[in-house]
Amino acid sequence: MNRTLASSALALAATWALAVACGGAAKSSFETGGGDGGASPGASSGASSGASSGGSCTECVTGTDCSTNQACAQFQGDTFCALDCPNGDECGSSSTCTIETSYAGDQISVCVPNDDACGSGGSSGSTSGGTSSGSCDAGAPTTCAGYDPPTTTSTCTSCTTSTSTKTCQPNGCYGGWWCDTATNKCEASPPSSCTGTSSCGSSSGTSSGGAPIDIDAGGPVTGTVTGSGGTLSRLYFTAIGDTRPANEDDTSGYPTAIIDQLYADIQALSPRPPFSVSTGDYQFASPTGTQSTPQINLYLAARAKYSGTFFPAMGNHECTGATASNCGSGNTNGATTNYDNFLSMLLSPIGQTSPYYSVNVNAIDGSWTSKFVFIAANAWNSAQSSWLSGVMAQATTYTFVLRHESTGTSGPPGVSPSDTIIDGFPYTLLIVGHTHTYEHPSTKEVLFGNGGAPLTGSGNYGYGLFSQRSDGAITVDAIDYQTGTADSSFHFVVTPTGTLTN
Numbered sequence: 001m002n003r004t005l006a007s008s009a010l011a012l013a014a015t016w017a018l019a020v021a022c023g024g025a026a027k028s029s030f031e032t033g034g035g036d037g038g039a040s041p042g043a044s045s046g047a048s049s050g051a052s053s054g055g056s057c058t059e060c061v062t063g064t065d066c067s068t069n070q071a072c073a074q075f076q077g078d079t080f081c082a083l084d085c086p087n088g089d090e091c092g093s094s095s096t097c098t099i100e101t102s103y104a105g106d107q108i109s110v111c112v113p114n115d116d117a118c119g120s121g122g123s124s125g126s127t128s129g130g131t132s133s134g135s136c137d138a139g140a141p142t143t144c145a146g147y148d149p150p151t152t153t154s155t156c157t158s159c160t161t162s163t164s165t166k167t168c169q170p171n172g173c174y175g176g177w178w179c180d181t182a183t184n185k186c187e188a189s190p191p192s193s194c195t196g197t198s199s200c201g202s203s204s205g206t207s208s209g210g211a212p213i214d215i216d217a218g219g220p221v222t223g224t225v226t227g228s229g230g231t232l233s234r235l236y237f238t239a240i241g242d243t244r245p246a247n248e249d250d251t252s253g254y255p256t257a258i259i260d261q262l263y264a265d266i267q268a269l270s271p272r273p274p275f276s277v278s279t280g281d282y283q284f285a286s287p288t289g290t291q292s293t294p295q296i297n298l299y300l301a302a303r304a305k306y307s308g309t310f311f312p313a314m315g316n317h318e319c320t321g322a323t324a325s326n327c328g329s330g331n332t333n334g335a336t337t338n339y340d341n342f343l344s345m346l347l348s349p350i351g352q353t354s355p356y357y358s359v360n361v362n363a364i365d366g367s368w369t370s371k372f373v374f375i376a377a378n379a380w381n382s383a384q385s386s387w388l389s390g391v392m393a394q395a396t397t398y399t400f401v402l403r404h405e406s407t408g409t410s411g412p413p414g415v416s417p418s419d420t421i422i423d424g425f426p427y428t429l430l431i432v433g434h435t436h437t438y439e440h441p442s443t444k445e446v447l448f449g450n451g452g453a454p455l456t457g458s459g460n461y462g463y464g465l466f467s468q469r470s471d472g473a474i475t476v477d478a479i480d481y482q483t484g485t486a487d488s489s490f491h492f493v494v495t496p497t498g499t500l501t502n
Helices: 013-017 256-268 292-303 337-350 382-392 415-422
Strands: 070-075 078-083 095-102 107-113 178-180 185-187 223-226 229-232 236-240 275-278 309-312 357-363 370-374 398-402 429-432 438-442 445-448 462-468 474-480 492-494
Touching (some): 236 256, 256 292, 256 462, 292 337, 309 337, 370 382, 382 415, 445 462
Parallel strands (some): 275 309, 429 445
Antiparallel strands (some): 070 078, 178 185, 462 474
16 A cells, blocks of 8 residues: 555665555564564554464554654555664664555654565565566666655655664655655655666556557457446456545545546547456545545545446455454454445445455457456455355356455455465466565466555556456556556466466
C-alpha cells in the first residue's frame, strides 16, 4: 500500500517491500530500543500484542504499536517496528541503518534486520520474470513534473537538523531521494514518467528503442460480465490494490483524487475493460469506530466513475488492520465493523455473501474458460479451505487467484494454507497487493498495491492491465495513472498455465 506506480527502477527496494498499506511494521528482537519489541499497550489500530512476522519481528499498523525510540516502517514485505537510527550509528551487528518509508509514507532511518529476517523473501519494486530491476541513482540528471530533485529547494521535511545529523538535501530529503511536491513526501526516485537521462532507465511507455509499446495487443472486446460472471470474446481486465489514507480514521486524508483518477482512466480506455478486480484494503479505520463507512463510500464514489463490473478481494484492513488478524464468525477477531462493511457495501452489490468467492468468465464461442478465485486470507477457516480445494479442482483454461497478501507473507492465517492448496493445481497468475507498489516477484505472481495508499518506493500510482492475445497468452502491464503509459521494463506475458513467454 504505498505510493506511485512503480517504474522499473526501484531504488531502495527494501523500503517498499514493507507495504505501508497493510500495516505490519515489525520490530527486530535484536535491537529493541529499550522495549521488548511488542506492540505498545495503547495500540489502537488492531495489531495484536506480540504479533510476529517471521519470529524476530513485531508487526505494526501505526506508530503507537511500537516502543519508545522505534518507528513503524515498511520493509521486507510488510510494516514492522524498528529502532530509529537518525545518526546512523544506533544499530547493532544484526541490523543495518536504512532509509525506509514509514507507515504514513514519510522518509525515516531505521535499523532493518539483516538477511531478510522479517520478510517473506520478496523484493520490492518492479521486476519481470522474478528478477529485480536493481537500484536506481535517483540523483541522476533528469526532470519530472511534480517532483523536485535533491539539489532543488522544495517542501519536503523528512530530513531536518532536528531529526538527523546526516547531510540534508535542499529538497528536504536525504539519500538521493526526490520530493513529491503534491504530498510533501520523499520518494526513492522519480516516477517512470520523468524525462531526461537517468540510470533508472528509459521513460515509462516506451520500449528500449523509444517506440510506444502496445498495451493492448488483442483488439476489440465483446460480451458481458456481471457479478455472477459472463462471456467475452477475449479476457481483458484491470487490477487495482490498496487504497487508503496514511493514518487510521483520517477520512479527510483519503486518497480520493488518486482513486477517482484511476477509475476515470480505466473508463476512458479503448476498448473499455468489461470488469476490474481489486486486491484489497479500501479503508484504514478503527475496527470498532465510525470511519469505515465514509471511507468505503469514498471508494465507491470513485468506482462509480467506471461502468464495468467490479470484483473486490478482502484485505487485512477489512478486518482489524493487523496483518495477522482473522475475521468472521468463529475466528479470533469476529465480525468487526470493517468486516461487516466489506460484506455489505462491496460484496453485496455483486450478489456475494462470503468474503471468499469465485466467478467464471468464458469465451462466447466456447473456445476457452476462466475462473477468478478470491481468497480471504484474513477470514480463514476450515470451510474456506475446503471450498478452495473444490474450486481449484474445477478445470478451466485460465485460473486467476486473487488474494491480498503475497506468497510467503507471515501473519495472515490464510496465506500459507492457501498457497499449499493452489500450488496443487494449475493456475495462470496469483494477483496480490498489500505492498504499496507494483512488481512481478515470481513467474506466476504479480503485485498491484499502488492504488492510493502511501507508496513504498520510486514508482507512481496506477493499475494493472491484463489482456488476452489471439494466441491465448495473457499480457500484463503496469499503467501510470497520470500519464496513462505503461512501464516498458515491467511488461511480461504468460501462457494460460502461467509459463513466461514472448
